[in-house]
Amino acid sequence: MSHVRSPIRQKWVTNTETYGKITEDITRPIESKPNPIWLAATAFSGLVMTIGFALIGWTMWKGIGTWGLNPTVGWAFDITNFVFWVGIGHAGTLISAVLLLFRQEWRNSINRASEAMTIFAVLCAGLFPILHMGRPWLGLWFLPLPNTRGSLWVNFNSPLLWDVFAISTYLTVSLVFWYLGMIPDFATIRDRMARAGRKVAAAIYGGMAFGWEGSSRNWSRFEIISLILSGLATPLVLSVHSIVSMDFATSVIPGWHTTIFPPYFVAGAIFSGFGMVQTLMIVTRKVYKLENYITMDHMESIAKIVIATGSLVGFAYMTEFFIAWYSGSLWERYIFINRAFGPFGWSYWIMFTCNVITPQLFWFKKIRTNMVITFIISIFINVGMWFERFVIIVTSLHRDFLPSSWASYVPTWVEAGIFIGTFGLFMFCFFLFSKFLPVVNMFEVKTLLHHPKKPAHLEAGESGTSESVSA
Amino acid sequence: MSERFEFTGRYRNIVFGLIGVGIVLLLAGIFFSDQSGTAAHDAEHAAVVIEQGDVHPVADTHGHGHEAPTTGKRILANVLIGALYFMTITMGALFFLAIHRVGNAGWQTAIRRVPEAITSYLPVAVVSFAALFFFLDHLFEWAHLEPGVDALIDEKRAYLNEGGFIIRNLIFFGGWFGAAWYLRKLSLAQDQEGGLFHFKRAEVISAVFIIFFAISYSLFAIDWVKSLEPHWFSTIFGIYIFAGSMVSAMVTIYLILVFLKKQGYMSYVNDAHFHDIGKYVFGFSVFWAYIWVAQYLLIWYSNIPEEGIYYVKRYRVEDHAYLGYSFFFYFNVLVNFFVPFLALMTRNAKRTFSVFIPVGVILLYGHWHDLFLMVMPGAVGYNPGISLIEVGTFMTFLGLFLFVVFTALTRANLVPQKHPYLEESLHHTTGEV
Numbered sequence: 039m040s041h042v043r044s045p046i047r048q049k050w051v052t053n054t055e056t057y058g059k060i061t062e063d064i065t066r067p068i069e070s071k072p073n074p075i076w077l078a079a080t081a082f083s084g085l086v087m088t089i090g091f092a093l094i095g096w097t098m099w100k101g102i103g104t105w106g107l108n109p110t111v112g113w114a115f116d117i118t119n120f121v122f123w124v125g126i127g128h129a130g131t132l133i134s135a136v137l138l139l140f141r142q143e144w145r146n147s148i149n150r151a152s153e154a155m156t157i158f159a160v161l162c163a164g165l166f167p168i169l170h171m172g173r174p175w176l177g178l179w180f181l182p183l184p185n186t187r188g189s190l191w192v193n194f195n196s197p198l199l200w201d202v203f204a205i206s207t208y209l210t211v212s213l214v215f216w217y218l219g220m221i222p223d224f225a226t227i228r229d230r231m232a233r234a235g236r237k238v239a240a241a242i243y244g245g246m247a248f249g250w251e252g253s254s255r256n257w258s259r260f261e262i263i264s265l266i267l268s269g270l271a272t273p274l275v276l277s278v279h280s281i282v283s284m285d286f287a288t289s290v291i292p293g294w295h296t297t298i299f300p301p302y303f304v305a306g307a308i309f310s311g312f313g314m315v316q317t318l319m320i321v322t323r324k325v326y327k328l329e330n331y332i333t334m335d336h337m338e339s340i341a342k343i344v345i346a347t348g349s350l351v352g353f354a355y356m357t358e359f360f361i362a363w364y365s366g367s368l369w370e371r372y373i374f375i376n377r378a379f380g381p382f383g384w385s386y387w388i389m390f391t392c393n394v395i396t397p398q399l400f401w402f403k404k405i406r407t408n409m410v411i412t413f414i415i416s417i418f419i420n421v422g423m424w425f426e427r428f429v430i431i432v433t434s435l436h437r438d439f440l441p442s443s444w445a446s447y448v449p450t451w452v453e454a455g456i457f458i459g460t461f462g463l464f465m466f467c468f469f470l471f472s473k474f475l476p477v478v479n480m481f482e483v484k485t486l487l488h489h490p491k492k493p494a495h496l497e498a499g500e501s502g503t504s505e506s507v508s509a
Numbered sequence: 510m511s512e513r514f515e516f517t518g519r520y521r522n523i524v525f526g527l528i529g530v531g532i533v534l535l536l537a538g539i540f541f542s543d544q545s546g547t548a549a550h551d552a553e554h555a556a557v558v559i560e561q562g563d564v565h566p567v568a569d570t571h572g573h574g575h576e577a578p579t580t581g582k583r584i585l586a587n588v589l590i591g592a593l594y595f596m597t598i599t600m601g602a603l604f605f606l607a608i609h610r611v612g613n614a615g616w617q618t619a620i621r622r623v624p625e626a627i628t629s630y631l632p633v634a635v636v637s638f639a640a641l642f643f644f645l646d647h648l649f650e651w652a653h654l655e656p657g658v659d660a661l662i663d664e665k666r667a668y669l670n671e672g673g674f675i676i677r678n679l680i681f682f683g684g685w686f687g688a689a690w691y692l693r694k695l696s697l698a699q700d701q702e703g704g705l706f707h708f709k710r711a712e713v714i715s716a717v718f719i720i721f722f723a724i725s726y727s728l729f730a731i732d733w734v735k736s737l738e739p740h741w742f743s744t745i746f747g748i749y750i751f752a753g754s755m756v757s758a759m760v761t762i763y764l765i766l767v768f769l770k771k772q773g774y775m776s777y778v779n780d781a782h783f784h785d786i787g788k789y790v791f792g793f794s795v796f797w798a799y800i801w802v803a804q805y806l807l808i809w810y811s812n813i814p815e816e817g818i819y820y821v822k823r824y825r826v827e828d829h830a831y832l833g834y835s836f837f838f839y840f841n842v843l844v845n846f847f848v849p850f851l852a853l854m855t856r857n858a859k860r861t862f863s864v865f866i867p868v869g870v871i872l873l874y875g876h877w878h879d880l881f882l883m884v885m886p887g888a889v890g891y892n893p894g895i896s897l898i899e900v901g902t903f904m905t906f907l908g909l910f911l912f913v914v915f916t917a918l919t920r921a922n923l924v925p926q927k928h929p930y931l932e933e934s935l936h937h938t939t940g941e942v
Binding site: 042297361 | 612613615661664665668705720723724727731740742743744745746747748788795799800803804806807808810811812813815929930932933935936938
């Protein structure tokens with residue numbers, strides 16, 4: 039990081055002169071009474087979540103015969119939802135770890151909420167592999183624990199087991215990273231609550247702050263552990279979804295077995311995660327009036343990442359299609375033709391339109407800076423990325439090698455309800471987070487406050503050099 | 510601030526010496542080369558006959574009415590490796606410039622004349638590939654075989670045909686050259702005129718280039734490397750070539766900077782710049798390993814014969830009918846992943862020349878080794894080993910590359926004056942050692 043900043047660079051904090059104002063703005067929702075809209079939204083998402091859990095209960099009571107699976111299409115909604123939610127999580131880790139390594143200052147104000155999003159998304163994702171086993175009470179068998187079942191042991195050769203390790207490591211590191219990052223902010227809230235005479239709140243936030251006192255020794259240790267955790271989290275951004283992709287790619291199923299899957303899944307995951315970040319941030323910055331911290335430039339930067347990752351995903355689609363033809367293999371060629379023009383062709387074209395075409399609209403600055411259109415596009419991306427997993431999973435399965443076992447798949451209301459229920463869970467957690475925890479990282483945003491004044495002759499963007507400016 | 514590199518007579522002589530010695534070694538290599546290739550080849554066929562019924566690796570490249578591997582083929586394959594080697598470094602440098610402009614990176618401003626100079630090698634790289642256009646039928650099985658001999662290749666003729674091959678590669682080269690030339694022009698104009706016009710124009714050009722690059726570079730990789738074994742396919746192949754390009758481009762930039770600094774130039778380039786390039790070297794070598802695993806693990810795990818053949822050719826040892834690459838196969842991962850991973854882990858290693866330079870040289874060898882392992886089994890068949898032909902061809906290309914790059918360095922101020930991020934870059938720091 040340079041201590042000199044080019045005057046042509048944008049400000050990441052606007053209309054804010056003091057550190058105090060940052061604290062005031064960000065702790066306001068925590069300190070004030072919940073507003074009725076928040077209560078209604080939380081209650082509604084809680085209701086949706088409850089319905090989802092009721093349907094999970096129904097599934098466990100009756101068995102997965104309540105789902106629309108059949109011997110040919112043995113994986114459908116369950117694994118689609120799993121991959122969808124794990125993918126959503128990736129943006130949080132990318133923002134907190136990878137963008138930190140790349141010294142991207144704009145991450146400072148969106149990392150907190152994105153990391154929270156990661157954790158809630160992984161919680162939603164984790165439900166599905168356990169549920170799809172059919173006997174979730176045996177979920178412990180996922181773990182390589184010593185047992186009394188004779189030689190029955192987990193299969194270390196199976197990517198499904200690697201997934202257990204990958205996802206649980208991911209959840210642990212994300213959770214620790216997220217929590218540690220909040221400690222200095224908890225201490226700030228503790229002190230404010232104590233000053234306001236709110237003893238219970240001060241005690242709770244004080245407990246969560248682990249006795250943080252803001253000493254240089256505290257900060258020094260904090261920075262060391264942050265660096266170590268971001269070092270650990272960086273390979274996780276790549277490894278988790280690479281391993282998820284191997285659930286499919288290690289098989290011999292055409293449409294699943296292809297070597298581009300690991301990086302392609304990672305790009306898709308970051309893409310879908312940033313779509314969700316857009317959706318959440320547009321609402322959050324509006325509702326909590328955080329436009330000075332999550333500025334239009336932030337939204338533009340997110341949109342640019344969406345273009346980049348969306349294009350990578352499109353590139354992977356085209357590569358798969360081309361190599362399927364180039365392989366000369368009958369199966370490979372058929373599966374891709376069937377994917378685009380077979381009975382599930384509609385889902386392929388929804389995927390293609392949402393993921394490849396809509397993000398290209400962000401090339402236009404007018405669209406990037408229009409929050410209504412950006413919001414709509416972000417919803418398209420979320421839909422498209424769900425369909426991507428559906429397309430990969432279902433269209434590759436439904437017509438297998440023997441035409442006599444070709445089948446179709448229609449989800450039941452139970453499956454659909456569980457999926458909608460996970461949105462309830464996700465939003466419920468996010469609403470609680472946005473009320474009780476600081477949604478923007480206060481101490482990191484404060485490091486961005488002081489900028490050199492932009493000289494008049496560069497405002498017009500015509501002449502002058504940085505040398506003459508900063509001298 | 511102004512500074513110009515002088516390509517002095519001494520270094521000029523060394524570079525010409527490289528070219529001269531390279532050509533002499535190549536000629537000596539041809540003179541001394543083992544001409545018993547035909548006999549060895551017949552022996553291979555004998556092996557094929559004996560083991561009929563097995564899935565045999567040799568049968569893949571050697572099945573159908575072809576000629577014996579000759580010294581001529583081996584030289585062609587080496588020219589292809591040399592052309593690929595420096596083209597990949599050049600394209601890595603061009604991608605470096607483009608991606609940093611799009612990402613608004615300030616730190617690299619002070620060193621950007623080095624990657625710019627590397628991109629000026631592009632026309633020479635294009636000529637080296639264009640020369641190979643005339644030998645396609647000697648290099649590529651699909652160009653050599655008549656239609657009707659090999660059903661699988663016939664399936665791909667719509668793509669794998671000489672006309673299409675030459676036309677699309679000319680389009681790729683044209684696009685890359687256009688981008689490199691225009692970005693360089695904008696960068697030099699910025700020196701003279703300042704302002705933000707050239708700077709903003711470069712952003713647009715870079716963004717368009719990156720999209721074109723993604724598509725063209727992976728097709729380029731398919732054309733020149735993957736299609737050497739035309740039956741085989743892998744969707745990740747283009748990214749694999751890209752990963753190797755980036756590692757070696759970063760090492761090249763680093764080493765040229767070290768050279769310039771030792772000569773007393775670029776006093777304003779500090780530890781932090783080297784540290785950041787070192788991070789890229791570390792990061793991209795890990796990325797290379799990641800892509801390597803993605804390709805290898807998935808093919809190994811699925812064990813589908815059509816795909817597995819690629820690796821069977823490269824790592825089976827027990828049977829002499831196999832091609833004798835197994836040591837090369839394992840060594841590849843050692844030099845391209847384990848060495849940089851262990852040696853460049855700490856922050857000091859990335860900025861201490863005495864540590865980085867040996868690792869950098871190993872990685873530069875590693876990139877050549879990787880290309881050798883990709884090209885040779887398809888182009889030549891049996892492993893010819895590394896001898897005078899290989900060394901000589903590489904030295905000739907290296908001398909040519911250095912001559913072009915150093916000449917380009919003399920053409921412009923080493924400091925990109927009036928660049929809006931120059932001041933940031935001059936004050937760049939990544940913390941105390």
